Amino acid sequence: MGPFTSQELRKGFSSFATGVTVITCVDEEQNPHGITISSFNTVSLEPPLILWSLKKHSRLMPWVEVGKKHLIHVLERSQESLAMHFATVKVNQFAEIAHQRTDNGLTQIKDCVAYYECETVSVHIGGDHNIIVAKVVHLKNYSEKEPLIFARSKFVGLDFSEAKSS
Numbered sequence: 001m002g003p004f005t006s007q008e009l010r011k012g013f014s015s016f017a018t019g020v021t022v023i024t025c026v027d028e029e030q031n032p033h034g035i036t037i038s039s040f041n042t043v044s045l046e047p048p049l050i051l052w053s054l055k056k057h058s059r060l061m062p063w064v065e066v067g068k069k070h071l072i073h074v075l076e077r078s079q080e081s082l083a084m085h086f087a088t089v090k091v092n093q094f095a096e097i098a099h100q101r102t103d104n105g106l107t108q109i110k111d112c113v114a115y116y117e118c119e120t121v122s123v124h125i126g127g128d129h130n131i132i133v134a135k136v137v138h139l140k141n142y143s144e145k146e147p148l149i150f151a152r153s154k155f156v157g158l159d160f161s162e163a164k165s166s
Contacts, residue, residue, distance in 0.1 A: 017151035020079075022086045023052065024107040025063040025070040032094050032107035033060055036086040038150050039129075040072065048136040050116060053129040059089070064132055066120050071106040074114040075148040077157040082109065083148065104138075113145040 004012070018038040025033055035054070043049040050072070054061060064070050075083055086093065098110040108115060118134035125131075149156045 014152050017149050020075045020083045020148045020150050022073045023070050027063050034086045034093055035060055036083050049133055050136060051131055051133045053126060053131050056128055056130050064120055066123060069119050071108060072116040072118060073109050073112040076111060076113050077146040077148050079148055080155045113142055113147045115140040
């Protein structure tokens with residue numbers, strides 16, 4: 001394995017299939033913001049921790065710093081358009097998106113597979129990204145729904161009817 005270009009690295013990384021999430025947070029004026037993230041992973045059951053990464057200079061960074069809350073949405077197989085919608089910065093991101101406010105003031109997109117309400121506990125530098133470690137404070141999971149998967153730069157679904165359990 002020799003040197004590689006960033007293009008080759010991106011293509012290589014795309015072979016690793018991931019779930020697709022949209023993370024929402026609110027700014028100082030309680031305006032909602034959202035972003036599509038596939039760099040999500042579980043860390044620990046005790047305490048319940050997850051991690052995800054965000055570009056170091058993202059406009060969302062001030063609203064997901066240590067002590068701030070955010071809501072992670074695991075997208076459902078049919079929510080490909082939501083993933084694309086939140087992949088780019090838009091004004092009035094939620095104007096045509098079915099959503100509601102949670103009791104804690106976060107913005108919740110409807111009909112997702114799972115929701116993890118989190119509070120950031122630490123932020124680490126990881127190259128051109130920040131690695132956000134967050135504690136899960138509330139959880140909702142709808143196991144009858146099928147998650148959206150992203151692999152080789154395409155959205156795919158899983159056929160759970162044929163999946164073998166280990």
